[in-house]
Amino acid sequence: MTEIRSLAETREPEAAAEWWRSSVIYQIYPRSFADANGDGMGDLPGITARLQSLADLGVDAIWLSPFFTSPQKDAGYDVSDYCDVDPLFGTLEDYDAMVARAHELGLRVIVDLVPNHCSDQxxxxxxxxxxxxxxxxxxxxxFRDAPESGLPNNWESVFGGPMWTQTANPDGTAGQYYLHIFDSSQPDFNWHNEQVREMFRGVLRFWLDRGTDGFRVDVAHGLIKSDGLPDYAVDPAAASMGGTEELAPWWGQDGVHEIYRDWRRVLDEYDGERVLCAEAWVSPLSLMAKWVRPDEMHQAFNFPYLSCDFNAARIRATIDESLREFSAVGAPSTWVLSNHDVVRHATRLALTEDNPQGEGIGPLTPNLPDTAIGLRRARSASTLMLALPGGAYLYQGEELGLPEAVELPDEARQDPTWFRTNGERYGRDGCRVPIPWEAGVPAAGFSPTGESWLPQPAGWEDYARDVQRATADSTLNLYTALLRLRRGHALGAGTLAWLETGDPEVLAFRNNDVVVVSSFAGSERELPACTTGLAVLASSAPQPSGRQIAAESTVWFRA
Known part of the structure; x- marks a missing residue:
């Protein structure tokens, strides 16, 4: 039996109360969660009205994607005022009411902060x-002066085209260029400037003073650029957000860590264990772990885990590497399978074609998976993930088993990727469609008027929350049971020990008093001997009688 030490063994006993080490945090994409005023756009009052359902689900906290004042050219990730709420979503008073209700229900609130760039407005x-x-x-x-020919350097934007846009002087002549990792409407801040640093300290305190429990930090690996801004050509096969062994000179530079140590000191001024979570697409995991050293951030999304195929060997290797590297710096691994930027894992895990982060699939993608296969794999993957020690993030709608919404009318699509690729890639609209709450009512309960900023596909009501609540074996009831058992058996603070199965397509491990068996095989397999005589606690799929495990399923047993 191979044992991997968890954070429960690598931290001091008095740190055991640190909620973020074992928490399950639910991501809300505000425009697609719940619309209270009927304009078709989700809003803060809509979130407040639906918080009870998340408390019933059993999560510990919510994370809200950006709701700050913004021209909305990139769904709010282009911020024009960091200390106010965009009228699309409500008011500061609405935010305060939401935080108060969340805290009343025992839910903490994390907001999305975008420090790499702002809106050009x-x-x-x-x-x-x-x-x-x-x-x-x-x-x-x-800003950089215009060279005699060409651009200040050859950097290419994540959104395509040069990372430089030229300005015009008052007399109409060509002026300087400014840098933007993303869209030209999103100029990058100069984080060597003390005014920028002080402004963001003020932003942190503004939201912390309103009771905010922490921040998910967008593009946390992009704030510092390499000295001299040297030319660099990205491998076309590399991930656009990073995550490759060779760091581009605008990703993962050492200077970012000084910024987050400064932010950590700000958060530590406040009571209540306020947290920072990094969106840092860097590889390998030993490098990602630098973001969560004791005096920096608390969590970092485990994107290598999210990027795994439905493959037993790769999953096991990534789990091993994650627990080893994060434990080495005294931090939890923070597991995740879906978010607002990737194809939903109820579709992604059954895809056989590439679906680059942020670009997704497209009309020419062959062999789109059967929804039943995708859902079966997603339920199994989620059941495995929620048994792992550390923290976890859920993306709204995954507890309903929502697939990627592929069949949207072309004229309804809004993601910049669709336009940038001339219709070759759908981008992120498919994972951002408003979620269904009740069957038989307008917009499946998302909006009282039936308005919806992205159209909901046919059959969306079949996934509605009220339908699933009344169905014993629904995905919603599976998640609810798993979260209750995870908390009851303290799996987030547990220890993972691998168990032998004799089958390369079947994984087994023990965490505290729970034995987990996960089959990646396309047919029934023998249960390993370690489960003999053990009672089933939960299962991602109906199981055959006898000593078998169903194809592509995960089962929890009481040890």
Missing amino acids: HPWFQQALATPPGSPERDRFI
């Missing part, structure tokens, strides 16, 4: 455009 950037080269206002961003 942000007052600071407008001031920069109105002042001459070399001004203090321009130094808050990354």
Whole structure:
């Protein structure tokens, strides 16, 4: 039996109360969660009205994707005011009411902070455009003089095209260029500028003072660029957000860690264990672990785990590497299978074609998977993930088993990827369609008027929460049972010990007093001997009688 030490063994006993080490956090994509005023756009009052359902599900906290004031050119990740709520979503008073209700229900609240860049409508950037080269206002961003020919360097934007856009001088002549890792409407901040650092300290305190419990930090690996901004050509096969062994000079530079140590000191001024979670697409996991050293962030999304195929050997290797590398710095691994930027895992785990992060699939993608196969694998993968020690994130709708919404009308699509690729890739719309709450009512309960900023596919009501609540073996009831058992058996703070199965397509491990068996095989297999005489606690699929495990399923046993 091979044993992997968990965080329960690598931290001091008094740290055991740190909620974030074993928490399950639910991501809310505000525009698609619940619409209270009927305009077709989800909003903060809608979230507040639906929080009881998340408390009933059994999660520990919610994370809200951006709701700040924004022109919405990139779904709110282009911020023009970091200290206010966009009217699309409500008001600051609505936010305060939501936090109060969440805390009343025992839920913590994490908000999405976007520090790498802002909107080109942000007052600071407008001031920069109105002042001459070399001004203090321009130094808050990354401006460079126009070379005699070409661009300041050859960097390519994540959204396609050059990472540089040229400005115009007051007299109409060509002016300086500014840097933007993403869209030209999202200029990057210059994080070597103390005014930028002080502004964000103020933003942190603004939301912490309102009772916010922490921040998910967007593009947490992108704030510092390599000295001199050297030319660098990205391998076309590499992930656009990073996550490759060779770091681009705009990803994962050492200087980012000083910023997060500074932020950690701000959070530590507040009571209640406020947290920072990194969206850092870096590889290998030993590098990602640097973001969660004791004086930096608390969590980092485990994207290598999210990126795993439905493959036993790869899953086991990633689990081993994750527990080893995160434990080495005294941090939990933070498991995740879906979010607002990737194909939902109820579809992704059954795909045989590439689906690059942020780009998804497209109309020419062959062999789109059968929804039954995708759901079976997703339920199994989730049942495995929720048995692992550490923290976990769920993405809204995955507890309903929602697949990627592929069949959207072309004229309804809104993701910039669809337009940037001339219709070759759907982008992220398919995982952002408003979720269904009740069958037989307008917009499946998302909106009282039936309005919906993205159309809900035919059959969406079959996944509705009220339908699933009344169905014993539904995905919603599976998640609810798993979260209750996870908490009751303290699996998030447990220890993983692998058990022998004699079958390369079947994994087994023990965590505290629970034995978990997960089959990746396409047919029934023999249960390993370690389960003999043990009672079943939960299962992702109906199981055959006798000593068999169903194809592509995961079972929890009481040890």
